[in-house]
Amino acid sequence: MKPSLMKPSLIKxxxxxxxAPERSRAEILDDLRRLxxxxxxxxxxxxxxxxxxxxxxxxxxKGGLAGGALHxxxxxxxxxxxxxxGFAAALLGRMPSDGPMLFVIxxxxxxxxxxxxxxxxxxxxLTPARLILVETxxxxxxxxxxxxxxxxxxxxxxxxxIGQKLDLKASRRLHLxxxxxxxxxxxxxxxxxxxxxxxxxxWCVGAAKAARDRFGLPAHxxxxxxxxxxxxxxxxxxxxxxxxxxxxxxxAAPMADLAIPRGTSLxxxxxxxxxARAADRS
Amino acid sequence: MLAAEASGGPRISATNEPAEALRISxxxxxxxxxxxxxxxxxxxxxxxxxxxxxxxxxxxxxRYTPSVAPFDxxxxxxxxxxxxxxxxxxxxxxxxxxxxxxxxxxxxxxSPRLAVADTPGMAWALSRFHPSRRFILPSADVNAPxxxxxxxxxxxxxxxxxLRLAPATRRTLRRLGFKRIGALIDAPRAxxxxxxxxxxxxxxxxxxxxxxxxxxxxxxxxxxxxIIRLIEPxxxxxxxxxxxxxxxxxxxxxLGHDGVGARQxxxxxxxxxxxxxxxxxxxxxxxxxxxxxxRLIALKxxxxxxxxxxxxxxxxxxxxxxxxxxxATRKAGKALPEAIDAGFGxxxxxxxxxxxxxxxxxxxxxxxxxxxxxxAARCAALIDGLRQRLGPRSVRRLEPFESHLPExxxxxxxxIYRRRTDAPASSTSSLTSSWARPASASLRPPxxxxxxxxAQVLALMPEGAPRRFRWRGETHAVALAQGPERIAAEWWRxxxxxxxxxxxxxxxxxxxxxxxxxxxxxxxxxxxxxWFVHGFFA
Numbered sequence: 001m002k003p004s005l006m007k008p009s010l011i012k013x014x015x016x017x018x019x020a021p022e023r024s025r026a027e028i029l030d031d032l033r034r035l036x037x038x039x040x041x042x043x044x045x046x047x048x049x050x051x052x053x054x055x056x057x058x059x060x061x062k063g064g065l066a067g068g069a070l071h072x073x074x075x076x077x078x079x080x081x082x083x084x085x086g087f088a089a090a091l092l093g094r095m096p097s098d099g100p101m102l103f104v105i106x107x108x109x110x111x112x113x114x115x116x117x118x119x120x121x122x123x124x125x126l127t128p129a130r131l132i133l134v135e136t137x138x139x140x141x142x143x144x145x146x147x148x149x150x151x152x153x154x155x156x157x158x159x160x161x162i163g164q165k166l167d168l169k170a171s172r173r174l175h176l177x178x179x180x181x182x183x184x185x186x187x188x189x190x191x192x193x194x195x196x197x198x199x200x201x202x203w204c205v206g207a208a209k210a211a212r213d214r215f216g217l218p219a220h221x222x223x224x225x226x227x228x229x230x231x232x233x234x235x236x237x238x239x240x241x242x243x244x245x246x247x248x249x250x251x252a253a254p255m256a257d258l259a260i261p262r263g264t265s266l267x268x269x270x271x272x273x274x275x276a277r278a279a280d281r282s
Numbered sequence: 283m284l285a286a287e288a289s290g291g292p293r294i295s296a297t298n299e300p301a302e303a304l305r306i307s308x309x310x311x312x313x314x315x316x317x318x319x320x321x322x323x324x325x326x327x328x329x330x331x332x333x334x335x336x337x338x339x340x341x342x343x344x345r346y347t348p349s350v351a352p353f354d355x356x357x358x359x360x361x362x363x364x365x366x367x368x369x370x371x372x373x374x375x376x377x378x379x380x381x382x383x384x385x386x387x388x389x390x391x392x393s394p395r396l397a398v399a400d401t402p403g404m405a406w407a408l409s410r411f412h413p414s415r416r417f418i419l420p421s422a423d424v425n426a427p428x429x430x431x432x433x434x435x436x437x438x439x440x441x442x443x444x445l446r447l448a449p450a451t452r453r454t455l456r457r458l459g460f461k462r463i464g465a466l467i468d469a470p471r472a473x474x475x476x477x478x479x480x481x482x483x484x485x486x487x488x489x490x491x492x493x494x495x496x497x498x499x500x501x502x503x504x505x506x507x508x509i510i511r512l513i514e515p516x517x518x519x520x521x522x523x524x525x526x527x528x529x530x531x532x533x534x535x536x537l538g539h540d541g542v543g544a545r546q547x548x549x550x551x552x553x554x555x556x557x558x559x560x561x562x563x564x565x566x567x568x569x570x571x572x573x574x575x576x577r578l579i580a581l582k583x584x585x586x587x588x589x590x591x592x593x594x595x596x597x598x599x600x601x602x603x604x605x606x607x608x609x610a611t612r613k614a615g616k617a618l619p620e621a622i623d624a625g626f627g628x629x630x631x632x633x634x635x636x637x638x639x640x641x642x643x644x645x646x647x648x649x650x651x652x653x654x655x656x657x658a659a660r661c662a663a664l665i666d667g668l669r670q671r672l673g674p675r676s677v678r679r680l681e682p683f684e685s686h687l688p689e690x691x692x693x694x695x696x697x698i699y700r701r702r703t704d705a706p707a708s709s710t711s712s713l714t715s716s717w718a719r720p721a722s723a724s725l726r727p728p729x730x731x732x733x734x735x736x737a738q739v740l741a742l743m744p745e746g747a748p749r750r751f752r753w754r755g756e757t758h759a760v761a762l763a764q765g766p767e768r769i770a771a772e773w774w775r776x777x778x779x780x781x782x783x784x785x786x787x788x789x790x791x792x793x794x795x796x797x798x799x800x801x802x803x804x805x806x807x808x809x810x811x812x813w814f815v816h817g818f819f820a
Contacts, residue, residue, distance in 0.1 A: 079794050080794070100661055124820060207793040209789065216762070
């Protein structure tokens with residue numbers, strides 16, 4: 001640790017760690033979880049917005065998605081882009097503060113899936129009147145536009161759809177811009193693939209068969225969410241539903257019934273029907 | 283020497299001085315002229331390029347006054363009017379201005395004939411037919427009424443051709459024995475009005491100032507305009523930005539005095555050799571902020587730079603080494619983008635506000651300071667910045683539109699802020715309510731294709747739900763189809779009957795949700811309905 005960071009407020013808990021070896025492993029981990037985000041992002045950004053879904057929110061380090069951070073959303077496969085887009089739009093729609101939101105779209109950002117349709121976004125809880133669409137001519141301009149929007153700290157949230165995979169440098173830059181402004185940046189990248197990234201979370205979204213109502217018609221959209229990356233948190237996998245009447249997330253019925261003790265790792269055979277997997281990140 | 287095709291063979295349309303010395307005049311046949319001088323060089327006239335060159339020159343002349351009107355066809359299309367009312371004193375008098383103009387035009391390789399007079403007609407006549415190349419007719423105002431007589435006398439000495447008449451009228455007048463304008467002025471008007479068309483007397487009155495002659499200006503003269511003429515030309519972007527800041531600072535006072543802010547600006551760069559570049563900026567909200575305007579100009583220049591460097595930029599993006607915010611690492615003397623070729627530098631820089639809008643003063647920094655309007659202003663600043671860098675059509679907003687057809691149910695609006703309101707348009711209740719659809723309305727997809735794409739569909743019955751469809755080379759087995767939602771064509775908009783559409787929400791075996799429609803009612807409208815994919819559900 002650099003000497004400049006040796007502020008008493010920051011150093012105290014770690015001192016406590018060092019001189020209290022008798023504490024349990026879980027307690028130490030909890031302390032570290034509280035401590036690490038403050039070291040990484042000392043300038044605020046502590047506000048988080050929740051899914052409104054306790055199993056997911058408690059799973060995330062701050063009880064929700066961090067406010068001033070980069071969150072990546074990637075489709076599970078090429079055909080899942082609309083599902084990933086819908087998930088990102090629903091997340092944006094849950095943003096509590098009201099103010100304009102910026103959606104930056106690069107030419108290959110939404111692949112060949114057309115363009116955002118206001119009435120459809122409305123059903124995902126994202127009021128189209130709050131949305132300002134920015135269409136750019138290439139990928140670099142899209143990155144610039146997102147950073148510019150974050151720097152101005154005007155929009156309450158910024159989202160982007162880009163066609164390329166974000167490299168470490170660019171993602172770090174965007175993450176820092178988001179951290180400085182305290183605004184979340186939700187980045188949908190059409191090109192899936194694991195890679196190093198500075199993002200706080202990465203969600204891999206796949207389409208799942210919609211929940212049926214009693215007439216056998218689709219009632220709620222379902223997405224298969226996989227938390228691929230979570231800074232200071234654990235990875236997980238859920239099957240969530242979107243209620244486009246109440247504008248809220250819920251867990252798919254077979255999952256909601258299962259009581260899973262926190263911290264245990266469940267491994268089921270079929271990943272699609274998997275209910276939850278929560279593992280400590282090692 | 284230039285020649286143009288005319289009836290009876292090519293005729294000469296322009297000559298130079300040696301040719302004039304040989305008494306070859308405009309309108310002669312080329313063969314006649316060759317008889318006079320065998321070494322004649324004849325080129326084809328190119329009126330289109332001439333018009334473009336004239337417009338360029340007229341643009342350049344806006345460095346003297348914003349009101350510049352190039353000659354139209356009737357005026358000969360070979361010069362321009364400058365409205366120098368109130369401008370001459372800036373140059374130290376009309377004679378100094380004329381001398382400067384003449385000197386600069388001569389440097390471009392032109393041989394100008396200039397005249398200053400009270401009316402465009404008189405100035406035109408004097409510039410063509412007065413023996414001296416530079417002539418100033420003293421102005422006839424209240425203080426010097428005797429100048430009116432002088433003007434009439436000067437005009438009277440000029441030939442009939444100085445009145446800008448049609449060739450036929452001119453010929454008739456000559457046949458009748460009228461050679462000088464003086465003869466026309468003295469003669470009784472009634473016979474002329476009866477014999478000739480109204481044009482003759484109108485031109486005469488215009489020259490004498492009895493009838494107004496409106497000029498067709500290159501661009502309407504802006505109310506707020508400032509121009510800096512430099513002794514030493516500038517080359518770099520930073521110098522231009524500094525000048526733009528100075529210009530804007532000079533304009534801000536008069537803007538504030540009138541309670542308006544700039545909505546559209548134009549930065550004009552006058553290059554030493556007469557080339558003129560204009561940068562147009564549009565703003566989302568009226569502003570009087572100097573720094574903001576300077577930043578927008580910098581972004582606009584960056585856009586011009588990035589457009590020409592597009593291929594290399596894309597390459598940089600692919601390799602992941604793209605720097606997308608060049609201003610952070612800008613050096614002191616950054617060169618201008620190639621789209622604006624500085625050449626030997628810019629000698630004048632002008633800033634004009636082409637559209638100003640009422641801007642109410644806002645209190646800031648005190649207790650009554652409103653958070654909302656401040657936010658709106660900052661948001662407008664962000665949008666302005668994005669627009670300058672990404673292009674004017676890049677930032678838009680969705681607006682609902684009353685239509686049953688999904689692709690027409692919304693429009694995209696470039697205007698983010700309503701005119702003359704501080705609040706964003708989104709906060710007005712009428713707009714938010716119109717997005718609302720009845721709860722019973724069926725679902726709409728968040729992603730819609732710009733054009734519906736044809737799909738091959740297998741259905742049990744021609745009017746039944748799809749069972750399997752093939753689209754973009756992939757076959758999808760339908761697990762669930764909800765529908766149809768029948769959307770009939772809007773007969774009140776188009777006269778020709780459009781086919782009815784039956785929309786289905788389709789989920790395939792993998793859980794992906796599509797929005798398909800069948801165009802045309804089976805049996806009633808078409809024997810074989812076509813299927814299309816129109817959108818994607820989340």
